[in-house]
Amino acid sequence: MVKLFLVVFLLRGKLWAYLAALWFLGAFVPYQVYRIVLTHSVGLIALTVFDLVVMVLIWHEYHVRKQARLTSA
Helix, strand or coil: CHHHHHHHHHHCCCHHHHHHHHHHHHHHHHHHHHHHHHHCCHHHHHHHHHHHHHHHHHHHHHHHHHHHHHHHC
């Protein structure tokens, strides 16, 4: 539910949603790494890599939108 909530506000271009999404995904990555160490799950490794890529894309988009907002103001 939290991811759906964040996606809606990301699509609406709310800057706070970018930081919230980064925080939310970032909170799960250490737990996923912990679970990977215990289980050696290939699927969980793939999910963690995917989450990290999504975090990089969110970070990049956040900076693009923030810069656009500053130049238009």
